[in-house]
């Protein structure tokens with residue numbers, strides 16, 4: 001039996017149904033991500049687990065108990081939010097100790113656990129600093145320590161890194177993942193950032209319009225999207241209607257669209273014949289650097305196809321050049 005189960009969850013606000021029969025399971029010790037565009041219902045689903053929202057219908061189970069109607073404070077759930085939610089008039093040690101004090105844990109035990117947890121999140125040098133004296137990243141680490149110190153059954157993280165700049169954000173992603181694994185904590189992470197979901201998760205649940213569109217490991221989600229939405233939201237898939245793709249390549253398949261990623265395509269100024277590959281003729285419109293790859297926009301008939309190659313200055317093909325794109329038929333996903 002899974003550690004967390006959402007069974008047929010429906011949530012409506014008046015006539016607006018924002019969760020439409022959600023069934024989802026989380027195994028103990030996993031970090032799963034709810035990923036999806038703004039407004040698709042991620043936070044609402046998380047709040048149904050924490051008890052901050054009631055469900056319209058359906059059941060929520062945690063550790064084999066039906067918690068659908070249990071008071072939020074009795075659910076044994078830790079939460080970290082996007083906005084820094086530390087008590088401003090308490091220092092880091094007092095903030096982290098708060099939950100233990102509420103549980104009437106003896107003082108000596110509180111001191112020991114606070115020190116351990118503050119050490120795990122790397123804030124030992126800031127024990128007696130107030131939130132106003134901490135950076136955004138440090139505040140979120142303190143919030144994480146405060147949520148975890150009571151050893152909750154599950155840790156809920158609702159876009160905890162969205163207010164943090166890109167560089168620090170990446171190191172905190174890695175750190176949260178390390179701490180979660182070190183403590184074998186079950187965690188649900190909400191984000192609309194696909195890269196963040198890829199880095200952090202055991203399983204990603206991609207949500208769209210109040211439903212689960214696809215549940216998969218990061219690798220499966222990236223390489224085997226099940227729908228047009230999944231293909232465009234995760235990674236940067238080229239999407240060409242099947243009819244147009246057949247005209248370009250002679251390759252046919254079932255579905256309405258063919259999806260293929262920019263990095264599976266080879267680009268050359270001369271035609272290339274390769275077994276099991278399709279070739280598409282086009283011309284370079286523009287090339288732009290994207291981190292360590294150069295992305296060519298290539299017009300093929302009426303369709304633009306993006307091609308990524310590792311960025312090496314000597315190999316740049318000028319705009320306007322006729323080119324041949326080669327891609328393995330195995331890398332084409334018919335949707």
Ligand SMILES: Nc1ncnc2c1ncn2[C@@H]1O[C@H](COP(=O)(O)OP(=O)(O)OP(=O)(O)O)[C@@H](O)[C@H]1O
Nearest residue numbers: 013016018036037038039040041042043044045192
């Ligand atoms: N308390 C509420 N009253 C009315 N409508 C609400 C309430 N909370 C959420 N909603 C609506 O439910 C829908 C889903 O909201 P939710 O916050 O779950 O989305 P989300 O996927 O987490 O989005 P974001 O990434 O922007 O936070 C939205 O249309 C929102 O306006």
